[in-house]
Amino acid sequence: MDVAGLRAVVTGPVFVPADEGYAAETATYNLTVVPAPSVVVGAVDAADVRAAVRFAVAGGLPVAVLGAGHGSAVSSAGAVMITTRRLGGISIDVHARTARVEAGVRWAELIEQLAKVGLAALNGSSPTVTVVSYTIGGGLGPFGRKHGYAADHVTALDVVTADGELRRVDAERDPELFWALRGGKGNFGVVVAIEFGLFPIPSFYGGGIFFPGELAGEVLHLFRRWVKDVPEEMSASVGLLHLPPAPFVPEPLRDRLVAHLRITYLGDAAQGERLVAPFRALGAPIIDAVTELPYAAIASVHSDPVDPLPLFERGALLHDLPAEAVDAVLELAGPGAPSPLVLAEIRHLGGALSRPPAVPNAVGNRDETLFNVFLVAAGGPPDAEAMLAYEQRLIDALAPWSTGRRYLNFMFAADSAPQTAVLAWSPEAYPRLREIKRRYDPANVFRINHNIPPAG
Structure with missing residues (x-):
């Protein structure tokens, strides 16, 4: 490979595995993924991207692209990797x-x-x-x-x-x-x-309510009934979270199972209060942070972690969420379950997500999908087999209500085989x-x- 020639025609940095800075340049959010490209180009503009692609094609090498590294799934060994972090306009x-x-x-x-x-x-x-x-x-x-x-x-x-x-x-x-x-x-x-x-949308009514794990069943069963009648202005999910005893976790939530209701309502705040009232009637929450919020606070709804973590993730799409489906989730991710999961989330879809857009596109599996299930376990490489097997066990338990398809952004390393990847599209x-x-x-x-x- 003519790496010297590549360096001569790009403005950004170029790394090979022996270079200082290679590991930092290829670092991903998901720490279970360790990229191993042959060459890395830190693109600063489109011209750098063009040069990197032409270099790869000339050498018969594939191209990998790395942004934040949340969805890294396929081995980049032997590839030309283009990192995009310097493209910040x-x-x-x-x-x-x-x-x-x-x-x-x-x-x-x-x-x-x-x-x-x-x-x-x-x-x-x-x-x-x-x-x-x-x-x-x-x-x-x-x-x-x-x-x-x-x-x-x-x-x-x-x-x-x-x-x-x-x-x-x-x-x-x-x-x-x-x-x-x-x-x-x-x-x-x-x-x-x-x-x-x-x-x-300068503001919205929303946020998160954290319920103690012993209320998880009541929260999920109410959720499956409640979503049948909510307006399209309401988007919601429930995540069963088992958070670690870590400093970044609020003290009341550490090392315990909680049921986290997340909502965003694009309507009158008073109506939002009325819609959420049945959940508040279930019992005292650990934290109730649902209120009128500025758009700048939208990340607080889910409160996703921002620091890199070693994660094993799986997803599934459901056409229905009957009581039996909720019970299957509770059996494997609820109170008393021997679950390694840090998150088992059920997200309500439908509404505009089920309709074709004004200008058609390739986003697949809209019509019959009403719920997305997202599972996350955390651990190192020795834990991979057991954690993925547990996630698969839960997905299998939900098979009677599954569409058999997947949502592309919630597909990860375990979903990269050709026979699985095809499920992302209709x-x-x-x-x-x-x-x-x-x-x-x-x-x-x-x-x-x-x-x-x-x-x-």
């Missing part, structure tokens, strides 16, 4: 209610700027995920039932394809690629910037995605992901 058009965001920007940075002008985006629960990676994977967030997926509101993307060209893609230019990029994640190129619509969309892949990446250069192989 943000441009907000208040009048048009649009934003242009480069690939290294994390949600915390964009939320801070949007809150200053009274606008909001369809962010996710974690403030440390990159905006671009989250959005091109679909983008399921706390305003989703009202406004749909983040990908539904993308208007343009700047992407470097496998031929090393920088393309501006929208509904008029490369409409097929535009369709595929919004929901196909990293399969079609390196997205260096994205443009999307914003919403006038059976109708998948052949179209493969044909677009054949056109733009026939050699499958972008395969360090939940891969869509090219047709033929």
Whole structure:
């Protein structure tokens, strides 16, 4: 490999495994993933991305892209890795209610700027995920039932394809690629910037209520009945959390099971109070932080950890949540269960998340999906087999109500096999995605992901 030649044509740093700085450059949020690319390019602009892609193609190597490293799933051994953290541009058009965001920007940075002008985006629960990676994977967030997926509101993307060209893609230019990029994640190129619509949401009614674990059954059974009648302005989930005795955990929540109700309501606060009242009637919570909040505080709803952790994660989509399904969750993740899980979350979908967007895209599995299940266990490599097996045991217990499909942004290393990766997209969309892949990446250069192989 002509690494010296690569260094000569890029502005950002270039690392090989023997270099000081290689480990820091390839560090991920999920500490169970240890990237091992042959070369790493710390891109500072689109020209660096183009050079890195051309270098990879010339050497017959795959391309891996690393943002924050939340969703790293497939081994990058032998790849050319492009890190995007230096691509930090943000441009907000208040009048048009649009934003242009480069690939290294994390949600915390964009939320801070949007809150200053009274606008909001369809962010996710974690403030440390990159905006671009989250959005091109679909983008399921706390305003989703009202406004749909983040990908539904993308208007343009700047992407470097496998031929090393920088393309501006929208509904008029490369409409097929535009369709595929919004929901196909990293399969079609390196997205260096994205443009999307914003919403006038300066504040909302919401937050989290932490109930003691002994009320977990009552909370979950109320939740399954309650979601049948809530308006689309209400997005909600319940997470059964077993938090460690760590300093970053509030003292009342340490080393105990809690049931965490998370809500965001885009309506009148008084009506929000009435909607939440049945939960407050269950019993005294440990912490009740549901109130009217500024958009700047949106991350407090889920209170996701911001520091890197060793995580094993699985997900599933359900078409229904009857009492038997809740009982299956409680048996394996509720009070008294010998569970290694730090989180078992059930998130209510439906509403705009179940309808096709105004401009169609590749985000799959909308129609019959009403709930997303997300499981997280924490531990080191020796724990992997046991933890993944336990998560699979819970997913198997929910099989009678499963759609059999998956949500791409909640698919991780255990879901990277081809027969599982295909479940991220609808059976109708998948052949179209493969044909677009054949056109733009026939050699499958972008395969360090939940891969869509090219047709033929």
